[in-house]
Amino acid sequence: MENNNYTCTGEITSIIANLVMVKANGSLKQNEICYFDHEGQKIMGEVIKTDGNNAYIQVFESTRRFKVGTKALFTGVMLEAYLGPGLLAKNFDGLQNDLDKMEGVFLKRGERSFPLENDKEWAFKPIARAGDLVYAGDWLGEVDEMGIPHKIMVPFKFKGKYIVVEVMPAGNYYINDTIAVLKNEKGENVNATMVQTWPVKIPIKSYVDKIRPSELFETGVRVIDTLNPILEGGTGFIPGPFGSGKTVLQHALAKQAVAEIVIIAACGERANEVVEIFTEFPELEDPRTGRKLTERTSIIANTSNMPVAAREASVYTAMTIAEYYRAMGLRTLLLADSTSRWAQALREMSNRLEELPGPDAYPMDLQAIISNYYSRAGQVLMRNGKKGSVTFIGTVSPAGGNLLEPVTEATKKVARCFFALSQERADSKRYPAIDPLDSYSKYLEYPEFAEYSKKNIGEEWIEEINFARGALTRGREVYEQINILGDDGVPVDYHVMFWKSELIDFVFLQQNAFDEIDANTSVERQKYMLEMVNKIVKSGFTFEKFEEVGDFFKRVIYIIQQINYSEYQSEKFHRLETELQQVINQKVNA
């Protein structure tokens, strides 16, 4: 991986935990990678501040036994990701080492492994032709990567215009083989292979334009798709106290979302949770393609016990891989659990550098860092007229579950969807614990989405959503009244209003992530259900006593839950529908 051409060298002068200062004998570059020659191993670090010839370096691994005088080797290049076929169905660490290639049960300091395969052949098919005018990111050809048409592109680092001199004929090639020869503006021939590198902290901008999101990004989670929809190329975040269901929800999205590619950054969280993905995904199928979920997924696992500085790198590595697949015209979903751990890694470093602290001792530029990161998501238009997208959803772990803390606040300013998990809902096992009223999707206000939903979901779709929200709000208000005045102290109608909101909650918002059918609801079915439930909510009912109200609605809820557990439009489904109608007819006002 690392070359042996170092731009300069230096010696360690100070060590404070994983912050190391080096006096260099040449010029330094911000964010360049360097290696420490330590006990026969090369330990990696990143320059995060320079001051004359002094480099401040965050070391990606433990600095145990480092000494003053230990030699540092500067590379002059920033942390880069390798991009090429073979990224899918892989488990990387934050620095893109292939974890499966590492030997032994324990991770060894200084060990690295190449993320791709040098000795694997890929069946290449040309797309570009001799004489074509091409720019960085244009498609030269493609290979089949686990059923995904993986485009081989003009390397993103190629600046300016190129004329295609030759594209290799269809056939089997290694990633390092030349698959095209291009002529640059100076008239020189340059070779393109199937692998390229890109600095992870810099966005890949080979597209022509970013497009405002307009199309629903289906997740199969009803409280998201219907009440707080996220759009293709959109951004969202999931804050919630510990145990409220952030990870379960993200795993559900990774399994169910309509994405063609899913990149998961497990950033500073539990190792056992990634093990769960390793164990489950090879068994589960993507319902749309019939292929195994692993085959559309790439995991960047920098769990909480892995080096803290590499946590920061991990979210950038994941974003870069997502952008790479977006440039192929693919619908990519990027998930990061948890972005708070990344912010904490920034905080640890900023404190060691003795920078002036912002709120809660986070760095002053936290807001800017988070918003730069979120702004890398989006749907883009390429030169060939094709679209690709990165939809990004991150989790936030607010200290003490209090949403008034810097990471939540900074994220709220940039993410367009806010899926707030509530402790109360989690405690009462109302999963997914997304609070329907505190949460929001800014996309509901987008005229583009209004137009899309009219055409693709239903004429009255937005009205139906607003109606359900209204009923939930009224339900919450009367619930408070009932609590203050007692069951007998309020008119029976209050109980009806309350139970109508409970109906929406129990049969529409709540969804059993562990039931095969209920876990994933198509938008068609969501529409059918919302209209059915809204119709019941709009109906008038007459009850003598308040006790009857709960009994009746519990019965209705029970039947609709059974419907939720049945195959859509199956015989059982219709039988239950009829039963439901009979129960309703007994009580509904004419």
Next chain:
Amino acid sequence: MEAKFFQKTYHELTNITKATCTLKAKGVGNEEMAFVEGRPAQVVKIVGDFITLQVFSGTEGLSTKSEVIFSGEPPTLNVGDHLTGRFFNSFGEPIDGYPVVGGKKVTIGGPSVNPVRRVQPNQLITTGIAGIDLNNTLVSGQKIPFFADPDQPYNEVLAMIALRAKVDKIILGGMGLTWDDYLFFRNSFEQDYGQSKIIGFINTTEDSPVERLLVPDMALTAAEYFAYEKNEKVLVLLTDMTLYASALSIVSNRMDQIPSKDSMPGSLYSDLARLYEKAVQFPDGGNITILAVTTLSGGDITHAIPDNTGYITEGQLFLRRASEINKVIIDPFRSLSRLKQLVIGKSTRSDHPSVMNAAIRLYADAANSRTKLENGFELTDYDRRVLKFSDEYSKDILAIDVNLEIDQMLDKTWSLFQTFFTKDEVGIKQEFVDIYWKK
């Protein structure tokens, strides 16, 4: 402390603070151990030729002429079978009056397990306590703390579980234990097992608080030896992790670091995660399970210590005194074992998940009825029955002094269902009602 020939000795301290001292020295490695007038110390900062040492027992009485000897290596522990049955201090030195042990020297706080080499935890650990086995089932390789107020009998519960769990080794990491509690652990373990299973690393209230920072690493290094090299099932008990975290904050304050929430260091999450993530199921059958104690202050779980712990561990067990029955119970609402799904209904009887959920739902109904009662509203017949159920359920199931097999817990719960409710009110799947509902 006598200097061996390769060790470097110095006699000039340039600076002494409450917890650290600084001297000029060359060729010293980061995190290396040293002895200042015989007191153990560790390198925490190197700036040019100036080495800052954290002196574990404090710097009282040190002089600028004090002798400093560098050991040339980070803290180590001698591992081997001879650890069994022994009790040590934070530095791995015997405190039980028996001789020093040999063995293989390893540095503590070693590398992490590659996540792709981990195996998903899958073995049930039974404790006999229904509040755990029935409602919050433990799994080997799990990490889970007790959240308890300081007046709860958490150390007794910990000892009881350790004695009942079918494991090969029990390793106790005691931090800020009172001498009485240390003896309590030692006696109760030795009574049941003699010397066969127990190892302790103990920092008592008589020792310096900063020393206890080494305890979890010592315990977990020993655990890794038995679990990885000997394929044994190891249960690690860490009590009290709140005192561990306080020691972290003492050190970071004295090093002038900027504190974050609740005067804890900004790295608290990473510091705790590094320890708890040592819980693992190894591919060759060995495993490390961590049961910890995090004492709360006034039941506040939003404080930085329990909060960060909750974000790291796989659930938590709440100890609470239930006033209705005047017994300590495992609170079914706030407790959670996140790994229970991996074993319940699979390694246990298939009605386990349904019975568990139904009972907790009814228990929650009882809480509502109790609120009604307290607010002076009229109770229905159902309210009264559910309240009676809840008392019996607390006494026979949730109380920590219950000791039953899981099948007995399930049978007991079925019999409570039948005493107080109709089948509809319990609402369990017909297939289980057919088998377990006795007419």
